[in-house]
Amino acid sequence: MAELFRRFGAGLSTIFLGLVAVWLAGLVLAPNIMMVDYALRPNLPPAEIGGPRDVYSLDNILYLANESVHRAIFFKTVWASALVAFVTLVVCYPLAYWLAQTASARQTGIVLLALTIPFWINEVLRTLAWYILLAFRGPLNALLLWLGVIDQPVRWYGDVGVLAGMTYAYILFMLFPIYNAIESLEKSQIEAARDLGASVWRTHLRVIIPHAKAGIATGCVFTFMLAAGSYVAPALLGAPGSRWFTEIIYNWFFEGGDWNRGAAYAMVLLVLCLTVVLITLKIARVNLTDVAK
Amino acid sequence: MSHSVELQNIGMAFGQTRAVSNVSLVVRGGEFFSILGPSGCGKTTILRIIAGFLQPTEGKVLIGGRDMQGLGPDQRPTAMIFQSLALFPLMPVWENIAFGLEARGVAKAERRRKADELLKLVALEGYGERMPGELSGGQRQRVAIARALAVEPQVLLLDEPLSALDLKLRQHMRAELRSLQRRTGVTFIYITHDQSEALAMSDRVAVMSNGVLQQVGSPRELYDNPATAFVADFVGETNVIAGNVTSIDDGIVTIQSAHGTLRGRLGGGLIEGNSGKLYVRPEALKHDGSSGNRLEATIERIDFEGAFALVHGSLDDGMPLIASITSTELSNAPGVGARAVFSFKDVNAVVLPDG
Numbered sequence: 001m002a003e004l005f006r007r008f009g010a011g012l013s014t015i016f017l018g019l020v021a022v023w024l025a026g027l028v029l030a031p032n033i034m035m036v037d038y039a040l041r042p043n044l045p046p047a048e049i050g051g052p053r054d055v056y057s058l059d060n061i062l063y064l065a066n067e068s069v070h071r072a073i074f075f076k077t078v079w080a081s082a083l084v085a086f087v088t089l090v091v092c093y094p095l096a097y098w099l100a101q102t103a104s105a106r107q108t109g110i111v112l113l114a115l116t117i118p119f120w121i122n123e124v125l126r127t128l129a130w131y132i133l134l135a136f137r138g139p140l141n142a143l144l145l146w147l148g149v150i151d152q153p154v155r156w157y158g159d160v161g162v163l164a165g166m167t168y169a170y171i172l173f174m175l176f177p178i179y180n181a182i183e184s185l186e187k188s189q190i191e192a193a194r195d196l197g198a199s200v201w202r203t204h205l206r207v208i209i210p211h212a213k214a215g216i217a218t219g220c221v222f223t224f225m226l227a228a229g230s231y232v233a234p235a236l237l238g239a240p241g242s243r244w245f246t247e248i249i250y251n252w253f254f255e256g257g258d259w260n261r262g263a264a265y266a267m268v269l270l271v272l273c274l275t276v277v278l279i280t281l282k283i284a285r286v287n288l289t290d291v292a293k
Numbered sequence: 294m295s296h297s298v299e300l301q302n303i304g305m306a307f308g309q310t311r312a313v314s315n316v317s318l319v320v321r322g323g324e325f326f327s328i329l330g331p332s333g334c335g336k337t338t339i340l341r342i343i344a345g346f347l348q349p350t351e352g353k354v355l356i357g358g359r360d361m362q363g364l365g366p367d368q369r370p371t372a373m374i375f376q377s378l379a380l381f382p383l384m385p386v387w388e389n390i391a392f393g394l395e396a397r398g399v400a401k402a403e404r405r406r407k408a409d410e411l412l413k414l415v416a417l418e419g420y421g422e423r424m425p426g427e428l429s430g431g432q433r434q435r436v437a438i439a440r441a442l443a444v445e446p447q448v449l450l451l452d453e454p455l456s457a458l459d460l461k462l463r464q465h466m467r468a469e470l471r472s473l474q475r476r477t478g479v480t481f482i483y484i485t486h487d488q489s490e491a492l493a494m495s496d497r498v499a500v501m502s503n504g505v506l507q508q509v510g511s512p513r514e515l516y517d518n519p520a521t522a523f524v525a526d527f528v529g530e531t532n533v534i535a536g537n538v539t540s541i542d543d544g545i546v547t548i549q550s551a552h553g554t555l556r557g558r559l560g561g562g563l564i565e566g567n568s569g570k571l572y573v574r575p576e577a578l579k580h581d582g583s584s585g586n587r588l589e590a591t592i593e594r595i596d597f598e599g600a601f602a603l604v605h606g607s608l609d610d611g612m613p614l615i616a617s618i619t620s621t622e623l624s625n626a627p628g629v630g631a632r633a634v635f636s637f638k639d640v641n642a643v644v645l646p647d648g
Contacts, residue, residue: 191346192379195366196393196444206392210383 181215557642
């Protein structure tokens with residue numbers, strides 16, 4: 001703090017600190033406190049707000065606990081998000097390894113560019129592209145029919161569609177942390193393992209993955225959180241059977257008009273995400289500050 | 294007896310760049326063999342070809358008489374010690390050492406026993422549970438050696454492993470490597486750009502320059518009978534005097550130089566009328582003028598090095614001249630600024646073709 005004032009002078013430093021304070025208070029603390037406040041109050045007609053029935057309770061959260069359909073969707077969202085993180089990891093790890101250790105500088109440049117360009121487009125439009133690809137009479141079914149892999153079109157919308165859309169949407173969030181981690185591994189470590197007779201599997205298991213653990217944990221945490229909080233992919237690529245918890249929250253707010261219950265559901269999702277993040281980091285023995293980097 | 298290593302006409306090109314050209318040499322089983330050369334001379338490429346990390350574009354590698362064509366580093370009876378050592382930082386020392394055994398499916402208790410045995414060999418008993426990051430440079434070095442020896446290699450390949458250590462430790466580790474090699478009897482192939490390291494440790498040394506093998510011989514042979522101008526220049530300090538060959542008689546070459554007529558042993562394919570270079574070591578120059586070959590120089594400075602002193606002078610045309618004298622001779626040596634005559638015996642100089 002003293003360093004900040006010394007370098008930029010009192011005026012500029014006060015502005016910096018003020019902006020950070022406004023950011024934290026207005027954009028982080030206030031909305032979350034309001035969410036908690038909403039979540040713990042009952043949904044009342046305007047006339048009764050502030051009246052004798054407007055008291056704090058856990059009713060909204062208990063409602064979720066007792067509503068079996070919502071509860072099932074909640075747990076499904078949890079494990080499906082974990083599945084998304086896992087599938088994204090499986091897709092990204094070999095690619096990240098290849099980019100970081102094997103590819104030439106030119107190849108790395110081209111592949112990273114090719115992976116980044118789609119992200120210049122809005123997430124909704126990218127998901128819409130998958131919506132078209134996976135359509136019942138869309139290009140994917142046409143291709144598979146032509147190849148003779150299937151003899152009638154498949155309905156991709158639903159769990160498969162959501163999984164594909166999310167894996168695609170979050171690939172970079174997984175790829176970059178792992179790529180950075182593996183890139184920092186000295187090549188001679190891999191060579192030494194090989195020279196000592198280790199198989200490819202053992203080299204990855206004992207040398208490369210332990211080294212890249214922080215990157216892998218970071219990627220998984222990002223992907224899990226983004227997947228659990230995703231709305232576009234399930235809304236566009238899902239089917240009635242593949243409802244996502246965020247869709248239910250949306251419905252409470254905008255269809256049911258019950259902001260309080262929506263806020264309670266959102267709070268439960270937030271707590272869940274935080275718990276998963278902290279447990280993952282604990283298992284991987286990574287600090288929260290390392291992830292932020 | 295450990296395996297020998299034979300290189301037959303090894304050539305290596307990376308795209309348009311030739312790293313190694315037509316290198317043939319034989320490393321005897323159980324020998325401490327060094328490959329010496331400046332950086333970029335292709336010595337590391339040769340080592341990586343022997344290890345199996347690189348497939349040569351031409352030629353063959355035989356280890357223990359067996360052709361290594363198509364065998365990867367994991368299938369060869371070699372173990373490598375990397376310049377960076379490449380210890381696994383997230384494994385304790387004993388797991389590092391036992392990693393090769395783990396890869397071979399040896400049971401844990403046996404691995405631990407073997408690791409402790411090797412720790413004892415490199416004088417690091419009780420360090421098994423430490424992490425590599427907690428060790429000093431010299432200790433890490435010894436762990437790397439133990440890890441390589443754990444797989445019981447026939448040939449140990451060392452890629453300048455001492456270059457990161459300070460001088461004192463480096464000298465200590467040289468002696469340790471040498472004695473370890475004697476005790477284990479494993480063939481050592483040691484890469485270095487440090488000529489004193491190569492001369493001090495090795496049974497034989499190969500000198501390389503620009504991907505070409507210059508000479509293979511014992512340290513003494515390289516020093517006394519350099520085969521090429523490069524070896525004469527690179528191995529040890531030397532004085533160079535250019536001239537024209539006027540006569541060759543019974544292995545003694547006479548050259549006419551800017552500093553008069555000088556004589557030295559015939560070192561290479563020279564005939565009368567060729568231009569050649571005469572190389573004379575600083576310790577062969579005496580300032581008493583007792584021998585036939587005389588060089589007159591002005592003394593510029595005297596560097597006292599302890600047991601001996603280096604006298605730096607310049608010849609009439611400004612060419613530098615270095616002579617080394619023992620400290621006991623220092624008292625009756627000429628002072629700085631004085632003219633002095635240095636002489637050397639014919640047999641203590643060698644004349645090689647230009648180039």
